[in-house]
Amino acid sequence: MTSAPRRRARWPAVLVLVAVAELVAQLDVIASVPGRDDWSRAAQWIRTASAAEDREVRSPVDASPLSPRREERALVVVEPAWAAPLGRLALRRVELGDTAPADLAGRRALWALSIRGHAPAAMGGRRPTEMRRFGRVSVLRYAIDEPRESFDLVREIERAQVAWGGGSMGWGACALRHEPVRGGGLAAGTMLPADRFVCDRSRPWLAVGATFQQDVGLAVRRCVGQTAARGIHLRARFPEVPARGVLEGRFGLAHGDERLRGADVWLEVRVAGRLRARVRHRDGEGAKAFAVELGGDAARTFPSRGAPLGEGAASNVDVAIDTALARGEGRALDGAWRMPCWSASVRSRRGATRIETR
């Protein structure tokens, strides 16, 4: 580096202003961080306001045991998603059923704890019906018009009849037990809960339970983990599903599992004993959607003990969801079983707004 030719230009002096501006911007970043108190006050407001709304909309018919449970509730999300741990910490109580739902079906309203001007992507730029600020944290409320949900199979899984077998094996019942939860860690993938259906003591992996799964797109979803095993069908049967509307759902594998490029997984939906949907999941496809119209099955249904959707007497139908591992399709990983996770519910119409919880 030899000495550069002399120049008289003085514009480089402006760079000092760049440095000062960067310093000021740094201070502004620090000053703009929401305090924990802001989060707490905003969360407290949501708790109070949404509880009051829940009391207002609750009707006697909702209290019946087979009525749509918890439908028409509000959902609370945190925006942006990366701030979710701080939001959950401030909310103090978040039910698992309200954590990472697949979509907005059956939700009356959406509340968002928001910072930095973020709005829920699911609202697609709509204006909130209510907005309050608590320091640097905003509370946004959106009234939404989502398909009404009459039966969430994930929420109802503990009432399901779970069996394993198929083909010449016959069917054996899987019992709902409270078993120790073990393991964990990134490599463990989807973890089944303590309260789960256990089918065969010698094969503890053959099990079903409500859990969460992070799919190949890294979105987390509340779902039912149901083993797909080679040569064995595992069936979760819901005998009294409201037979009106559409059964809509998604299923996939944990992102770590999908990257292993293992055998394909089948999911079958039977309505009143009749195969209505058969979806094959290949690794890399991510969560796959399925939908079954239930209206045409009314003839094969039986009278409901409850009154779904509060619209008078209706019929219920038997819905079964089977999982299995594709035969002879093993690729890099040729294990005996895999753990797909599905979510499904019956709703008044198709097209519920999806939520990507990341």
Added chain:
Amino acid sequence: MNGMRDHAIGALVAVAYTALLVVTAPELGPARDEGFYSVIGDRYARWVVRVFDEGAAALDGRVVDRVWADNSEHPPLPKLLFGLSASAVRASGVPMSAGTAHRLPTMIGAGLLLWIVYVLGARIANRRTGIFAAGALAAIPHVFHHAHLAAMDVLVVLACVATTYAYWRSLERARWAWVAGVVYGLALLTKHNAWFLPPVLLVHWATLRAAPVDERLPASRRIPWGIVAMLTLGPLMLIALWPWLWRDTLHRWMEYVRFHVEHVHYPIEYMGTTWFEPPFPAHYALGSMLTTVPSTLLVLAIVGIVHRRQQLVPPWLARLLRRRRDGEGEVPERRRVITTRLVHGADPRHTDLLILLSLLWPIVLLSTTRAPIFGGTKHFLAAYPFLALFAAVGFLRVARAFRGLWSAWRGPGPERFPDVRRRLIETCVALVLLAPAVAQTAHAHPYALAAYVPLVGGAPGGADLGMNRQYWGHTNADVLAVIRRELPRGGSVFPGDTALAAWRAMMLDGHVPRGVLPTPDLASADLVLVHHEPHFLTVDAQAWVAHGSAVPVAVIDHDGVPVVSVYARPGGRARSAGRR
């Protein structure tokens, strides 16, 4: 004499930076690989002691293999230094934790790196350049972060910069070729990145060689002895000083090569996507640099490069290009003047070009190949010393402009103490220009990997962009306070992304309260740590399932961006376990 004074200043800079790193080291929890390297380093160091004690017995092939097979996918020098350092600190009775003692070689290495950068700056321009370049490099948040760790990244940068310096000196004095060879051997013994250094030096040397005969360096220096020494001494040193390669050399060498050619890729978040495998975005290195290197330094570096643009093009190339453009006819007078100036004032070593190539090469390499990116900026950290040198050139330009402004404001006439005035102006300008970087680094520590420049909105802006917040689970400094609060009578912790070896290092140093033990069983742990990276949301979800609740008991954040969540098992020993 001047050279000695330069080295004295360089040594002072090195000692000051090392001391700062030592003081701030305890705030930075041990990172994942540090745990492994420290344990293995201790083993290597014990073997060295054994060689002195037992002689031939310790050199028995089976003994050597047993010791050096561990972590043989990486060369031994850094780990050996970590182990020897810990051993020496222990023996000397210096009050220093084992963790810091293991890290000491890297911290000293970072100091040495500043020393070399200072001397390089002082040699190629002046001391002000050197001081500013060293200060700029020291104050880059990610450099400051990596300068603490008992890992190979800063040490290999040191070795590569030292080799480049020695090569540069060898262009003028042939005896420096030996130094280049030896230092390059140490670089190869540090990390495989060193293998990528010769190409850039060869390209540089090719530009020297392509010059017309009358513009070349003296005949004795027409052979790149520095590179020749590197390519001969380097590999020989690698084999001679890496006991793992003493037996079955070819096979083990191939294993080493294969490991890195087929290196697994770990996920890392960048621009809203978690990248699991190649092809990675070509703008990864550039994007990461723009969002993590203080913007003032980047602008200064650009100003420095623009200011030196004429020196960046070899004179023969500039002349050739102009001839092509202007045709074979008469060269316009203005162009002839420029060409004459270029040739007349040209640096026969093409130093500016060497620095620019050294700055760009790591970035180009990462942007155009399937090289891993899982370690973020550490993969192209070797570019930063050269970036700092150009930033220092930019600083000189700004300082000169201010001197001009001062003179214009003051008007003509004699001035008292002109040197004092010049130094005062330069010092003030330097302090202002370095202030943003220093402020960002001071504020970011120990969460430097989660920190992003104010230009993109700081850490929250980085999170909005979907940028990585951490890897290697080192962000446990504030978690330890939560653990002390939650488990006063002991209990178990699922350590998340912190490797058990790193956790053990924290225990040995007394950071983890007695009776608090790590467990790989998330479900039974009293506390579960989740170091937030998008793909670890799986672990969050496992904690929700295991505990029946999605509410953490504590969230550690940096500028409002969650870094670690802590969950407590209901019914467990944590104080908050029963409260939810």
